[in-house]
Every structure is written in structure tokens, then in C-alpha cells.
Amino acid sequence: MEHNEESSERKNWYDKSYKLLLIIPAILLLFSLVYLYGFVQNTGDIIRKDVSLTGGTSVSVFDGNVEIDDLKSKLLEEFPDLRAREISDFRTGKQQGFFVETRAGVDEITGALENYLGYELNQQNSSIEFTGETLSKGFYQQVRNAIFTAFLFMGLVVFLIFGKSKKMKSISVILTIIAAVLLFKSALPVLIGLIVLALILIYIIYSIPSAAVILSAFADIVMTIALVNLLGMELSIAGVIAFLMLIGYSVDTDILLTSRLVKRHEGSINKRMFDAFKTGITMTLTSMAAVAVSLFIIYNFSETLKQIFTILIIGLGFDILNTWLGNASILKLYVEKKGLGGLK
Template identity: 30%
Template sequence: MINYITRQSHKPLIVIPVILMVLSLLYLGVFGLNEGIDLKGGTMVTLDVNPSTTSNQITDNIEKTLGVSDVKTSIDGSTATVEIPVDINQVTFEQKFSNQYNILSFKSVGALLTDASITQIIYALVFAFVFMAATVFFVFRDIVPSAAIILSAICNLSIAVGGMSLFGIPLSVASVGALLMLIGYGVDTDILLTTRLLKRKEGSLDDRAENACRTGLTMTITALSAMVVLFLVVIIFIPAASVLEEISAVLIMGLLSDLLSTWLMNLGILKWHAERGGKH
């Protein structure tokens, strides 16, 4: 497989991540992305429940009684954490549920990131991409590697966010942090590839591509394995740790998309550029 990617049909492979990116953006545009309670605000309640009670039973009961939707419940032993995406009056909640559950805590969660803050995050991401491109251009003195790295990072994020929409992972403080980590990791593998391909002189272009691919795949698969283990541990043993679940899920999708965007698209673009007389 590595031999096929690095030595043979690299041009057609560029299309695969591009198609996935377009499909992800289309899906995101149609179905949107849910916002977590820490972004849009709401109510968080901790309940002491019967160990035989399931999260679906609690969710259905609260949604029907309060007339709300998108309630999320996680249970750890006899403790249930309920997230309600609207502001609920504490007295009203206690009147309706005090006979059914022992209410351990009740708090209204204000929106942590306002629209202005989200706009600033977008600006920060844009500036990060611009400065990354400028740095790469300064190092390699070539516009194509700079553009390839930016395109790869955009592709990586687009597929990851599309996966979040597909699997119902909300945009929260945890998932935003995971997406920011993906930018750093994706650029890291892209820089590795670009350096090996365009800066080093040992061996042929295909040899350098294969060497970079083996190193990069080892790095990504190692990180991916760690995230899969973390995700399974959280799901099986500590289901109440929703933050860890969201971070690991986003990173898993992002690392998978990084494999495609770096070793299919970016590698193909750089080899095509080098074969056409680019700097190498």
C-alpha cells in the first residue's frame, strides 16, 4: 500500500480527500452542527437515581414533563448528569421531579463562548493558516508547498467537523480544543512530508516519499491507537466523562482525515510539483 501511494498513481489519489471534504461541507451545510451546553447555555442537573434506571428513561421523562428536546443524560453508578439545552427554573424543576429523583445539584450554565468570541476564534484560525503558509513559504521559498499545507489543513478540519455533524458530536469547549490540536498535528505531518521531499537530497523522489510516508504513518497510527483506547475506556468504564469522550472522538476522526489529506492529497500535490520542476 505504501509503495502504491508513494511510487505509482499519486495523481488520482488527490481526488479522494477532496471529494470527502466537499461531501463533509455539504452535509454540514444541510444538517448543521449542534452546540454544546457550555457554548449556548442551558441547565445542568445532577440526580441520585435508582441503579436500574437507564439514561433513556430519564431523558424521555424530563423531555415529556418539561416539553423540551435534545436533553442529554449520562449515568455513572447511581448518579445521573442531565444537560438541558434551555434555562429551567429550579423551583419548577424541583416541584416536578423531587418525588422521582433526589436532586444533588442544580445550576444554570451561561454561554461560555458568545458570538463575538466565536468570531474571534475564526479570525484566529484564519491568521494561524496565513502565518503557517508564510512560514512554510519562507523556509521552502515556493508557493506550492505553502498552498498544499493550507489546503491539507482545511481538508482535515472539514472532514473532522463533518464527522462531528454526522455522529452528533456537539461543538463544545472540549471539541474546539480537539480541533485546535488537530491543526497542530496536521501541520506537523505536512511539514515532515515537505521537508523530506523538497529539502533532502538523498535518494530518489520516490525513495524520499516512501521514507516520509513510513515515518508519518507510524506517528499517526500510534496517536490514533492511543485515542481509540481512550475512547473505549471512557465508553466502557467512565461514561460520565463526556469531555474525554468528545475529545477522543474528534481526534480519532481528525487523525483518520489527516491520513487522507497528508498522504493522498498533499503527497500527490508535492510529487506532481516536483516532477514539473519544482524545488527539490
């Protein structure tokens, strides 16, 4: 009896407060958008990029006796954008060498390193990679288009699952394909913008649940980018591609929650939500635990994997917030308005 009363109190508290809980992700999303707008105005792009995306030189030197902090202090004045880290043995953790990258040319950075080290760099003791600025910018544009296209198709799939108008589904398929083709051809950006706006209106008007899922995934991406920038991370190609992975991680619990609330009618709204929460939070926390362990293992050994795992953990953390405070509140309001509550 006491358990039932306690359960009723919890339910009543949530029923009274769920609209207020929606304010939390809404404020965070607004802050992230404002911050990113200012960031773009100041830097000209939405992220900080490393030399793999801006063009420059990367040098790996196989000398385990170099002190990284001393190297940085000697070279930073001449190369203010220089980044340096040690290369360690995966099993023992012993330093095997070091890695530096800068936007400077090959001759400039290798000359400075040779002066510091006191010997000539060659194929036996070093590895040098140079990426041209034009090539890097072109590749970065392609990756951005791929992420945007993936998000468009994710939104389409969600609408095909939860939308009810066959006519609007057909129109959405056509519009999404046209937008994707234009994106990969980098043509008619104004038309792409109009198509995206039309898709947003279709999703909102013809399927609130679809719009809620897409909004939640969008918030995950935007908040993650904002925090990554606040942390000062310079993203490599792998870091940018990590956002492609995050799109998939972002929608799985949202689709689970939406399916339980919209497509099933057994039990009360709160019971269906709680059932979805138990499954969804287990999925997310399990993923976060696996990624966290992987991050801990490779933290000092692979900058590429470190960046990918860091982005995924941040994104999954925001996914918990946006799914169970944001999307859940929108769906609960929608289901109650539509009278899909089932037994109370």
C-alpha cells in the same frame, strides 16, 4: 532480483496512478464543503452546539438509582433538546448519579426533575449550572476566532519554512498580524476576508509546497467537522477546542513529507517519499492508538474527554488520507516539474 522487479512494478504503478489518487481526497473535500454549506443554511452555524455554547442549564443529580432511559422518556416531551447520561464511578463503573442539560431555564428543568424524582433538589444532592445565552455566544465567537487565528499563523509558519521570497515572507507576516488583530476585535470582516484571500494567493504563487501543506490541514479540519455533524455530535467548549489540537496534529506529517521531498535531494523521489511515509505513518498510528486507548478507558466516565478524543481520532484518520494521497501527490508532481527528483 525478483524483489527488485517487484519493487519496480510497485514504483511504476504509483508513478502512473498518483494523479488519480489525488481525486479521492479532492472528492471528499468537495462533498464536505457542499454538505457544510447546506448545514449552515439549515442551522445557521457550522456545528451543532451544546448548552455550554448556546446557553442553558446543566444539572448533576447524585442519585444512582435513576434509570436514564426512563428519565429521558418522561422529560423529552417537555424538553425536546434534553440530553441525559449517567455519572459512573471511574474504578467500579457503578452509577453514582446522572447529568442532564437543556436550553431551558433553571426553574423549569429543576421543577420537572423534582416532580420526577419525588424530592427537592438542593446543594447536598445536586449541582446546578446556568449559562446565559449572550455569554455563551460571546465565548463561542472568541473560541472560533482563536481557531481561525491559529490556522492563519500555522499557514504563516509553513510559508516561512518553505517559501523562498523574503519580501513575500515579510508581507505575509504583516498581513497575518493585521488579520489576527481584526479577528480578536471582531472588526471589518470584509477586510479580513480580503487579507485571507491575499495570503492564499501569495502561498499558491510563491510556494506550492506551503499551499499543499495548508490545503491538507484545511481538508483535515473540514472533513472532520462534516463527519462530526453527520454523527449528530453536539459540541461543547472542549469539543471546539479539540480542533485547535487537530491543527497541530494535521501539519506534522505534512511538514515531514515536504521537508524530505523539497529540502533533500538524496535518492529518488519515491525513495524519499517512502522514507517519509514510514516515519509519518508510524507517528500518526501511534498517536491514534494512544488516543483510542484513552477513549476506551474514559468512554462512559467523561463526556468532555470522550468528545475530544473522538474528534482527534476522526481528524487523524483523515490526516492519513489527505497527507499520503493528497499532499504527497501534489508534492510529487511539483518536485518532478521542478527537477528536484535526485537520482532515479
